């Protein structure tokens with residue numbers, strides 16, 4: 001091997017190798033330029049109008065109905081929404097959904113943050129936690145004395161996906177699934193949980209600031225019962241208020257109208273093309289391309305060892321120590337390909353790639369060629 005003659009910022013990738021769109025972030029993630037153009041067209045009659053009036057409420061109604069269709073809501077399930085993203089929903093759930101004690105699967109950054117919320121809540125008992133090492137899944141086991149099971153459909157920090165299901169033999173407890181990086185991209189059994197909640201800036205190719213959740217009748221009943229018991233909740237995090245407002249196609253306080261609009265754009269795009277199955281197949285194709293490339297590569301390999309746990313929407317790719325993944329992502333960025341860095345707190349030599357439905361599988365293919373091009377030059 002010759003001495004490397006390139007540094008990350010001096011590698012120019014030939015334009016023929018570049019993807020059509022360089023956004024591969026895991027959130028905020030690529031949204032379709034068509035969605036932004038559609039928003040621009042509504043700059044004068046939708047943006048800047050009241051969220052209590054028909055124009056915006058109609059769009060919120062489209063969001064709620066579109067999510068029900070996209071996720072295949074069983075009879076009686078309802079779509080709620082509120083402000084503050086998935087992070088606010090954890091706080092809201094600690095007041096309005098968890099009665100006494102929760103059980104969590106903790107697989108990485110996001111699932112562990114929900115644990116921190118319930119652990120700190122003075123009105124809840126200390127949570128039960130089953131933790132896994134980074135890159136691994138944890139089994140969902142039945143735990144005595146808990147009234148809510150909490151786990152992510154897809155742990156965005158590590159690229160591990162779980163099956164949405166209920167713990168065997170416990171029909172009383174609620175199952176709360178964080179689907180922020182999964183909703184609209186991964187198949188699941190909607191009857192396998194009571195609350196499937198997410199923010200729309202990841203798999204749903206919109207912008208941040210909102211939480212959206214599909215509630216089962218049991219989850220609605222839990223919210224009503226806890227509210228009736230007189231337990232205090234901050235008004236902003238009050239799920240009874242969110243329920244009442246959502247049923248009127250409103251939010252408790254002003255939402256980001258652009259986020260609502262862009263979410264509906266993505267829902268309509270997926271539903272119009274065949275729904276969740278169509279979107280999931282696109283993600284499958286991207287995942288096959290990326291993991292297939294990594295497995296064939298001498299420098300790269302999938303970080304998640306167990307194939308069934310390997311996420312189809314967020315891929316973590318480990319590199320061997322002949323090359324610094326940070327240099328690869330810097331060289332990609334210098335060529336307009338952004339947000340491929342690994343999750344900072346995992347601290348491994350890896351890239352993390354968003355393969356959400358809005359991302360073209362052909363662009364994932366192009367990305368692999370760009371990484372090869374960079375690696376050849378960095379290693380020399």
Ligand SMILES: *Cc1c(COP(=O)(O)O)cnc(C)c1O
Nearest residue numbers: 085086087110156178180181199
């Ligand atoms: C990004 C993410 C969150 C946090 O979402 P915010 O909208 O930033 O609050 C929560 N859970 C998962 C799985 C995520 O990927």
